[in-house]
Amino acid sequence: MQGEVRVAEIGIDIVDLPEGAQHRLAIIDPSIAIERVYGGFALRSETSTHERIGDAWLCVMTNERLLQATAEARRIVLAELLS
Amino acid sequence: MLLVGDAGDFALAERPMVERLCADALTDDDRDVLSCEGLLIDDGDPLGRVAYAYGVAERIGHAGALDYLILVPTLRCNLSCSYCQVSRVAERSTGFDWNEATLAAVLRLIDGLETERVKIEFQGGEPTLRPDLIRAVIDRCERIPIRQFVICTNLQRIDDDVLALFDRPDVFISTSLDGDAATHARQRTGDGATTDAFLANLRFVLDRYGPTKVSALPTVDPARLPDMDGLIDSYAAHGIDGVFLRPINYQGFARKRHAEVRELDAAWRDYHSAFVRRLIERNWEDRSRVLEETYFSICLRRVFQPGADRHVDLRDPNPVGVDYVVVDHDGRVYPTDEARMLTRSGVIDLAIGDVFDGWETEARDRLNAHATNRFDPTCMGCAYQPFCGRDLVDDLSRYGRIDLPRHETEFCRRHLAMFDLVFELIYSADPAVRYSLARWLRLPGTPTEFGVRLS
């Protein structure tokens, strides 16, 4: 309809965003805005679909967890290789 | 969703599995499947751990002893291309060739090379204006067992001295072919007679030596993108199957006439992708030849065959002034040809030394401390990190600095687009796509699939 902008939104029920999450989300999809709302956060975009926002968020959170969980082991292997 | 490991192992996973991965709630089946794909290593799997370490090691670039030189014996040129990237000088100028001292220093440099193989590219200006200098260098390399020389020339004039050089089996010819005669004339040769002379000489060397000795590259104006089929046809007509698309970069003369190029990066990326898709169609229509776009093929091979290509613009780490350097007409040494051209245009001085006193300098070391993507916070979260690289000079040429967040650089945008296309094609079911991918990866047949889908 004329004049209306469709905004997709998903709600995230967490208290605080992980440190790198906002930055990484911006890299994956610059159209997603993050806003603190009651109970958590809302991710909104005017150009990306609901599903796409969900996918982007899933990637960000998964990468956050994996990077932290594997950091030490990867550092050890790299150190061995470079020595 | 694409899962990629440090060693470049990859697989396509369904959303539910990624959700389990996110929640640290993988099932035993998940673990087996991921382990099979090299994306998970169990404690009781020493071979898995070794395989991972080996795979990571394969992804680490190795810049060894100096064995690749780009030499600019003269800045003089007999053409005046609109986008000239080298700030060339007119043919009759003086003081723009190697003098005696510079030649002697270059020959001393060659004497000091500690390598079994050497590759030397002659650039300019127009290097064939000084066949004597080319010959002096080639002769000095006689003691090195494996030699390859590339003469980058506009092929406007081939005299006896130049022909004698071309006839050598260790000499290869690289030239510019910007598309059909009209495009080529508009951007490079100007009038009909000059264009015809070039085309006649190109035909001459192709007939004399065949296409393996001659390569041609198009320089494409993003502000005036040529018709794809027209460009492809002009190459196919000459029997040249490899097209290395290069956009005009705003350096040297190019900067003065093409200030609007900065705004056209997105158009360029789209054109590049569309060009690759067009090649896929044409290869399927005509199986008698395999056309390829060189840079896309390099990116494709970076995914599957680490170490297959030695393309110094896409590797990680990518240090400067270690295994290859550029020696200018005045003896100054630059890390890349782009750096030389950029310095000439007066934006920033990227020389790292000169051929008289060497280049193991603080300037070089400062740059090299940042020559990898491995520890960059943005790259660490990027699925394409194992395949991508770092180009300090490209960042400097566009932004004057190397510390912009990666995803804000054109290098990143360009490679995100390239690898997005690579992986889209890897997972395509279209037989035409599979056929071209298999040819570009130099496979005997065509595999049933190029990438795994996890269920």
Place this chain on the structure above:
Amino acid sequence: MIRLTLPAASDAEAAYVARLNTGRGGVDEADAALVDEDAEGVTYLGRHGVLAIDGASATELNGDVVIVDPVGGRAERILRRGSGHNTLLVTERCDQLCLMCSQPPKKTHVDRFALFEQACLLAESDSLIGISGGEPTLYKADLLGMLEHVLAERPDLEFHVLTNGQFFDDDDVARLRDERYARVSWGIPIYAADAALHDRIVGKDGAFSRLEKSMAVLARAGARIELRTVLVADNADALTRLARYVAKRLRFVEVWSIMQLENIGFARARWASLFVEHARDFGPIGDAIDHAALHGIRAQLFNFPRCTVPEPWRDLARASISDWKRRYADACAPCRERDACSGFFEWHPIQQAEDGVTPL
């Protein structure tokens, strides 16, 4: 077919090594020099006394390194001059029982490592010497000791050791990193990516798992590995899966040799149930090679006559059959690719060979 063992008479008390020499090029201490020749054979004289060998001429034997068994009345041509296919059989014992085994194992072992070491020291310069069995690493300490001693004195030689990879462990990593092992490559079979299938084919439970541990050791040691897979009916359809396994977990191998079956040993009795008619359907093999090549793994074909391999993969078919057991079909006479072709094994079913060729 070339005979490797000849009847011989010698007065020596124990087995010994000698290099046979016609005497024209000068004789050294380890040589036995030619003293007589007639229609039946040749006679040599060396530091172990007189040696008479029947059934060969001085020209044929010149330069050969032989092990003389006075008690058994034999001379074995261990290292034939000019041959690229000399192999030392260091034991006939084995801990596996492969379905297609070409050298069925025996329970007894005759320790000849000292003789083999002496023989290797006399080898022609720049030779490649094969080591086989049974399973050579059942005597790992003796084997590694012999390799190290020989390569210390003869750094020009190279060895290719066939082994099932069941006995390498972490302690070997440091030893195998020694620079002498740059001249040793290990030919190691793997039949499937699936442990149960591989174990069944090699006749030993746990073989696959143990092989993976050895591979980790060899990889850490920087060992040179030629991976070998014999094509049999049981693993033909799983070849692509194996290719993916190799591309994922065994990237450090130098080359992957896919081998056609040899009609000898256990394979002979089981020929009909094991042999894969690749000429009829090369698909699974081609696909496996393509998957390997996709990931930068170099594959090659052994014992595949070139005309039986479709053109895209034909150049991967090597002339792999040792000279002493190779022959061509009569139909091969006009073929222009004979020299590059493996031909057939001497004992390949004749009619199958004749029917199967198409001269190129």
